[in-house]
Amino acid sequence: GAVVSQHPSRVICKSGTSVKIECRSLDFQATTMFWYRQFPKQSLMLMATSNEGSKATYEQGVEKDKFLINHASLTLSTLTVTSAHPEDSSFYICSAPRGGTGNTIYFGEGSWLTVV
Amino acid sequence: QQQVKQSPQSLIVQKGGISIINCAYENTAFDYFPWYQQFPGKGPALLIAIRPDVSEKKEGRFTISFNKSAKQFSLHIMDSQPGDSATYFCAASDRGSTLGRLYFGRGTQLTVWP
Numbered sequence: 001g002a003v004v005s006q007h008p009s010r011v012i013c014k015s016g017t018s019v020k021i022e023c024r025s026l027d028f029q030a031t032t033m034f035w036y037r038q039f040p041k042q043s044l045m046l047m048a049t050s051n052e053g054s055k056a057t058y059e060q061g062v063e064k065d066k067f068l069i070n071h072a073s074l075t076l077s078t079l080t081v082t083s084a085h086p087e088d089s090s091f092y093i094c095s096a097p098r099g100g101t102g103n104t105i106y107f108g109e110g111s112w113l114t115v116v
Numbered sequence: 117q118q119q120v121k122q123s124p125q126s127l128i129v130q131k132g133g134i135s136i137i138n139c140a141y142e143n144t145a146f147d148y149f150p151w152y153q154q155f156p157g158k159g160p161a162l163l164i165a166i167r168p169d170v171s172e173k174k175e176g177r178f179t180i181s182f183n184k185s186a187k188q189f190s191l192h193i194m195d196s197q198p199g200d201s202a203t204y205f206c207a208a209s210d211r212g213s214t215l216g217r218l219y220f221g222r223g224t225q226l227t228v229w230p
Contacts, residue, residue, distance in 0.1 A: 006159070032216050043205065043220045044160070093159050097216030105150065105209065105216050110159040 003028065004096050006108030013115055018082045021111045023050075023094030029074035030096035035067075038091045038110075050077040050094075084115040119143060120208050122221025129228050135193040137224045139206035142187065146208040150218070151180065151191050154203045163204070164191070196228045 005024045013019045023033055031052045036044040048069050049057040056069035066088075068080040081088055093110040122139045129135045139149075147168055152160035166173045166180040166189065173180045179192040193200055203225050207218040 034216060034218070041225075043222045044218075046217070049217065091157075095216065095218070104162065104165065105218060106162060107152070107159040110157070112157070 003098060004094065004106045004108040006094055006111050008111060009109060010112045011114070013084055013113070015085055015115055016083055018080055019084060019113060020078055020080045021092055021094075021113070023077045023079070023096070023108050025075045025096045025098070028096075028098045030077075030098070031074060032097065033071060033077040034095045035069060035077070035079050036093045036095065038093060040091075044093060047079075052077075081113065084113070086115045089113055089115045118222070119219035120206060120221045122206050122224060124224060125222065126225045127227070129196045129226065131196060131198060131228055131230050133196050133228075135196045135200070135226055135228070136190060137204055137206065137226075138188065138190045139208075139221050140186075140188045141208050141219075143208070143210065143219075144187070145210040145212065146219075148209040148211055149180070149182065149189050150207050150209075151178075152205045152207065154205065154223075160205060193226075196226075198228045198230050201226055201228050 007022045033050040035047045037047050038044050046059050047062045050069045050071040052071045058064045071077040091110050095107045097105045120141050150165035151163045153163045154160045164175050164178045166182050168184050177194045182189045203223045205223045206221040209218050
């Protein structure tokens with residue numbers, strides 16, 4: 001079964017609105033989670049590292065004010081796309097390492113965002 | 117700069133054949149090398165992973181071969197089946213620096229013909 005859960009799996013929002021995507025680690029705690037973005041037929045692009053109890057670390061070129069990340073607990077990280085525009089439409093995926101030394105890294109099922 | 121280079125970009129194999137995907141890396145600090153399988157519209161699913169202290173790991177029809185001196189690793193899918201048709205990503209991680217941060221290859225789209 002899934003060890004990392006993402007919600008919603010699909011969301012459509014109007015341009016200018018904000019949308020929140022949740023990533024939960026199931027039956028394990030994750031002090032760190034990762035958010036990726038994937039365009040069709042392309043590889044995963046790391047957007048940011050979500051750190052429990054502290055600020056997220058963003059990759060170069062990723063707007064931190066647009067993609068708000070909150071890691072409020074050891075099992076939940078959220079990505080909020082603020083003032084969404086059509087170019088933000090994409091597949092967003094989170095991951096979390098499980099195990100004392102990051103033994104295994106699991107991914108969520110992904111969230112399709114369509115901005116109309 | 118691509119930390120992990122993957123080839124081929126696409127691969128077509130007949131049912132029952134062997135699918136081979138290759139990856140290479142430069143960072144000698146990498147110490148975890150997973151392979152992920154991704155179906156359209158789904159998140160990547162962990163297929164098999166290896167650490168640099170072994171040269172080969174086999175799980176069912178899937179085998180990773182690892183060459184530490186050449187800084188290369190490959191995925192072999194034996195007796196390939198149409199259900200294996202998916203995109204495969206190799207990745208690498210340096211667990212000593214950022215725990216869980218993965219560097220991905222560009223992916224290989226595998227098609228297995230019946």
